[in-house]
Amino acid sequence: MSQFWKPGTEKPRLLDDEEGGVLFFAPSFSSSSSRFGYSSIEKQRQRLPVYKYRTAILYLVETHATTIIVGETGSGKTTQIPQYLKEAGWADGGRVIACTQPRRLAVQAVASRVAEEMGVKLGEEVGYTIRFEDVTNTGVTMVKFLTDGVLLREMMDDPLLTKYSVIMVDEAHERSISTDILLGLLKKIQRRRPELRLIISSATIEAKSMSQFFQNSKKHRGIEGEVVGPITEPAILSVEGRGFSVQIHYVEEPVSNYIQSAVSTVLLIHDQERMGDILVFLTGQDDIDAAVKLLSEEVQNRGRNSSGLIVLPLYSGLPRAEQDLVFTPTARGKRKVVISTNIAETSLTLEGVVYVVDSGFSKQRFYNPISDIENLVVAPISKASARQRAGRAGRVRPGKCYRLYTEEYFNNEMSAEGIPEIQRSNLVSCVIQLKALGIDNILGFDWPASPSPEAMVRALEVLYSLGVLDDDAKLTSPTGFQVAEIPLDPMISKMILSSSHLGCTEEIITIAAVLSIQSIWASGWGAQKELDEAKLRFAAAEGDHVTFLNVYKGFLQSSKLSQWCHKNYVNYHAMKKVIEIREQLRRTAQRLGIVLKSCETDMLVVRKAITAGFFANACRLEAFSHNGKYKTIRGSQEVHIHPSSVLFRVNPKWVIYYSLVSTDRQYMRNVISIEPSWLREAAPHFYHQQRPNPMLH
Numbered sequence: 213m214s215q216f217w218k219p220g221t222e223k224p225r226l227l228d229d230e231e232g233g234v235l236f237f238a239p240s241f242s243s244s245s246s247r248f249g250y251s252s253i254e255k256q257r258q259r260l261p262v263y264k265y266r267t268a269i270l271y272l273v274e275t276h277a278t279t280i281i282v283g284e285t286g287s288g289k290t291t292q293i294p295q296y297l298k299e300a301g302w303a304d305g306g307r308v309i310a311c312t313q314p315r316r317l318a319v320q321a322v323a324s325r326v327a328e329e330m331g332v333k334l335g336e337e338v339g340y341t342i343r344f345e346d347v348t349n350t351g352v353t354m355v356k357f358l359t360d361g362v363l364l365r366e367m368m369d370d371p372l373l374t375k376y377s378v379i380m381v382d383e384a385h386e387r388s389i390s391t392d393i394l395l396g397l398l399k400k401i402q403r404r405r406p407e408l409r410l411i412i413s414s415a416t417i418e419a420k421s422m423s424q425f426f427q428n429s430k431k432h433r434g435i436e437g438e439v440v441g442p443i444t445e446p447a448i449l450s451v452e453g454r455g456f457s458v459q460i461h462y463v464e465e466p467v468s469n470y471i472q473s474a475v476s477t478v479l480l481i482h483d484q485e486r487m488g489d490i491l492v493f494l495t496g497q498d499d500i501d502a503a504v505k506l507l508s509e510e511v512q513n514r515g516r517n518s519s520g521l522i523v524l525p526l527y528s529g530l531p532r533a534e535q536d537l538v539f540t541p542t543a544r545g546k547r548k549v550v551i552s553t554n555i556a557e558t559s560l561t562l563e564g565v566v567y568v569v570d571s572g573f574s575k576q577r578f579y580n581p582i583s584d585i586e587n588l589v590v591a592p593i594s595k596a597s598a599r600q601r602a603g604r605a606g607r608v609r610p611g612k613c614y615r616l617y618t619e620e621y622f623n624n625e626m627s628a629e630g631i632p633e634i635q636r637s638n639l640v641s642c643v644i645q646l647k648a649l650g651i652d653n654i655l656g657f658d659w660p661a662s663p664s665p666e667a668m669v670r671a672l673e674v675l676y677s678l679g680v681l682d683d684d685a686k687l688t689s690p691t692g693f694q695v696a697e698i699p700l701d702p703m704i705s706k707m708i709l710s711s712s713h714l715g716c717t718e719e720i721i722t723i724a725a726v727l728s729i730q731s732i733w734a735s736g737w738g739a740q741k742e743l744d745e746a747k748l749r750f751a752a753a754e755g756d757h758v759t760f761l762n763v764y765k766g767f768l769q770s771s772k773l774s775q776w777c778h779k780n781y782v783n784y785h786a787m788k789k790v791i792e793i794r795e796q797l798r799r800t801a802q803r804l805g806i807v808l809k810s811c812e813t814d815m816l817v818v819r820k821a822i823t824a825g826f827f828a829n830a831c832r833l834e835a836f837s838h839n840g841k842y843k844t845i846r847g848s849q850e851v852h853i854h855p856s857s858v859l860f861r862v863n864p865k866w867v868i869y870y871s872l873v874s875t876d877r878q879y880m881r882n883v884i885s886i887e888p889s890w891l892r893e894a895a896p897h898f899y900h901q902q903r904p905n906p907m908l909h
């Protein structure tokens with residue numbers, strides 16, 4: 213049984229819970245840790261479902277090399293298990309307990325929570341490391357939270373991860389590329405380090421297949437061939453119970469516009485439900501900016517009635533300070549509405565959240581190794597994701613989740629789990645990482661889910677052409693090692709390295725920072741004409757990358773004012789993030805000994821540096837094409853310049869794009885014009901020697 217409502221029309225009728233009845237677990241506390249002292253936190257900890265399993269968990273970890281723990285969202289896996297391990301002595305003698313997360317935001321939030329629960333300063337006994345940020349203290353930190361990507365990077369210096377006694381791979385159901393590589397490597401490390409313990413945890417993981425993956429681990433033998441060390445067969449533990457009930461509501465009819473429906477649902481909740489914050493899941497920056505604007509307008513139109521709403525966006529392209537706002541306690545009489553991408557989907561506890569609105573979509577990467585094209589597309593989420601999203605409510609009090617899809621759709625059409633990222637991505641970054649870790653036989657690597665051999669071969673080809681791999685498919689020196697050292701997409705890393713030779717590093721790191729966020733334009737404001745006019749003020753004939761440099765210059769000249777951004781339809785938050793990322797890239801470049809130089813106004817070298825990294829994305833305008841039809845040089849795929857590009861309708865003959873989006877057509881986003889001769893200069897193997905490309909002549 214379930215609950216139905218039509219967004220924007222009537223009050224949701226309460227029926228029953230989606231997953232077999234309304235679920236309750238000792239819901240007698242709702243105190244906030246910030247308002248109560250240490251003993252209160254201790255009591256909260258003991259009320260979590262996982263507490264009853266403390267002894268069992270410690271026993272299984274002691275006796276088994278791998279323990280798989282499945283437990284409802286909010287049952288206490290992430291915050292409690294590392295503490296139990298520490299209390300049991302797993303961090304004694306200078307050893308460290310690691311807990312990985314797929315997302316940076318979760319790493320920071322969970323580490324601060326655990327530090328608070330343990331009554332210690334963050335960065336001392338409890339710390340965290342994410343890309344570009346290390347808040348740990350060597351020799352002092354006992355419990356460390358980190359992204360799985362960072363743990364992989366640590367393996368470059370310490371291949372057996374010797375300082376860790378236990379590694380907990382949390383939210384393993386997400387199956388990001390880094391998680392999959394990590395699982396494969398940890399399985400290898402286990403054979404060399406019988407004393408290492410692994411915990412694989414999630415609310416929605418398929419425990420049996422994960423167990424099968426770790427089953428193959430060889431038994432450890434003593435000198436006389438006797439079996440020694442822990443049991444190599446993985447243990448599976450199911451933690452029963454959850455924090456508080458979460459009532460699930462479905463729409464009666466499929467919705468046609470999920471942004472509009474999400475906004476109506478928020479207003480409906482605000483009008484009809486008791487106080488409590490709302491967390492809305494949409495897909496990306498554009499959607500979120502549009503929803504924030506729509507909601508703010510509705511609030512204004514309604515006058516006093518909705519004046520208690522505080523609307524906050526949440527996505528990775530927001531600066532840190534803005535992201536942190538979602539964690540601040542909501543003032544009395546106010547209601548916070550956080551509109552987020554799936555960065556808030558796992559591990560996070562936003563204390564005030566009582567209501568979740570789930571659009572049923574997220575942005576996902578899809579790669580076709582035959583055409584060599586990777587798209588970021590808005591696609592339906594899986595049941596596992598839907599459960600994680602619902603699980604952001606019901607953490608400190610009962611909650612409700614409003615799904616903007618029908619129950620029938622959830623039951624019969626939604627896939628149980630998503631496709632692992634490794635099977636739907638371009639593998640260039642993955643291959644270089646494995647190479648840097650000394651894994652030469654990549655095709656023979658023990659993957660939890662095998663990537664396609666075509667995608668592997670494509671990635672090897674690109675890396676070879678980037679000059680990162682040599683004829684024996686080993687990392688070249690110094691280029692290959694330097695590219696592997698920079699924690700970015702290898703194409704961006706190569707662009708930065710080339711800019712050093714071309715004398716335009718300052719400009720290229722600005723471009724790299726802008727490319728790493730979704731958009732610097734205020735495109736969600738619904739004022740397309742004004743935005744287009746504003747763009748013209750910065751537009752460079754060379755293309756979007758040079759236009760970004762003009763915007764960045766303008767922002768600096770305005771003394772980084774938000775009013776300037778507003779006037780010019782530039783997203784102020786995004787620009788602050790660009791400054792943040794740029795600073796990180798500067799530090800990385802300096803660490804690698806790259807001289808930071810500016811080419812001032814010489815944009816030719818800037819375009820050449822971009823070509824050196826992104827030559828694989830070159831396209832040529834079809835002869836006599838009146839509708840701007842391009843063909844990719846590699847796969848002869850038909851593509852068009854995206855209307856958001858300053859080169860839309862300009863249609864230079866030769867271009868390079870940064871990414872593709874697929875709607876009614878394949879659109880190139882962030883495009884720069886180039887000369888074809890630069891392609892042969894930058895990548896002779898790719899375009900010339902290996903297979904002469906008639907399109908280049």
Ligand SMILES: Nc1ncnc2c1ncn2[C@@H]1O[C@H](COP(=O)(O)OP(=O)(O)OP(=O)(O)O)[C@@H](O)[C@H]1O
Binds near residue numbers: 285
């Ligand atoms: N910042 C916080 N403020 C208040 N309570 C918190 C906070 N973080 C965690 N909690 C409490 O601890 C509980 C357990 O959180 P934890 O993240 O350990 O659960 P989990 O089982 O790992 O959940 P998930 O699978 O969703 O990550 C939450 O349900 C909540 O009651």
